[in-house]
Amino acid sequence: MSLSLLPNALTLLRMFAVGPLVYWLWVGAYRAAFILAVLAGISDLLDGYLARRFNWISRFGGVLDPLTDKFFLISTSGMLALLGHFPWWLFTLVILRDGLIIAGAFYYHYRVTRISRAEPTRLSKLNTFLQILLITGMMWGLAFAGAEQLWVAGLVYIVAASTVASGLQYVILWSRKAREHRNS
Numbered sequence: 001m002s003l004s005l006l007p008n009a010l011t012l013l014r015m016f017a018v019g020p021l022v023y024w025l026w027v028g029a030y031r032a033a034f035i036l037a038v039l040a041g042i043s044d045l046l047d048g049y050l051a052r053r054f055n056w057i058s059r060f061g062g063v064l065d066p067l068t069d070k071f072f073l074i075s076t077s078g079m080l081a082l083l084g085h086f087p088w089w090l091f092t093l094v095i096l097r098d099g100l101i102i103a104g105a106f107y108y109h110y111r112v113t114r115i116s117r118a119e120p121t122r123l124s125k126l127n128t129f130l131q132i133l134l135i136t137g138m139m140w141g142l143a144f145a146g147a148e149q150l151w152v153a154g155l156v157y158i159v160a161a162s163t164v165a166s167g168l169q170y171v172i173l174w175s176r177k178a179r180e181h182r183n184s
Helices: 003-027 030-053 059-082 088-112 122-143 150-183
Strands: none
Touching: 003 030, 003 059, 030 059, 030 122, 059 088, 059 122, 088 150, 122 150
C-alpha cells in the first residue's frame, strides 16, 4: 500500500468505527464508546494533517471525509437522542440544515452549473467542531457518571445557533453564486 492512501484508509476505519460506537452507546458501554469517539476524532485530525502536509489529497478523500463526519455525527447524535441524552429538537435542526445544504447543492449542480469540489465554509467547520464537542462532552458525562457538565447544557444552544447561522450562510452564498452565474 502506498503511504499516500493512508489518509483515506484512516477515514474508512473511522467510518467503520461508527457501527461499534453506536452499538456501545445502545448497550450502555459508555466508556468504550467515548474512547472510540476520541480515537475517531484523533484519526480525523491525523488524516487531514497527512493529506495536507504531504499533498496526499484525492477527490475520493475529499468526498469521503465529510461524508464520514456526517455519518458519525448523525449516527451518534441520533442514538444519543434515542437514549434521551441529546435534545430531539436539536437533532431535527441539524438534520434539516444538512438536508437543506444537500438539496441546495443538488439544485445548484444540476440547474445552475456543475460543482467540482465541496468547499465547507469556516462557519460550517466551526459548526461541525461544536457538534463533535457536544457529542463527546455528552459521552464524557455518560462514561464518567457524576461528571457534572453545565458547559454541555450551554453548548446545546451554541450548536443550535451555529447550525442555523451556517444553514443561512449556505443559502445566501449559493443564491449569490447562482445569481452571479446567471448574470455572466
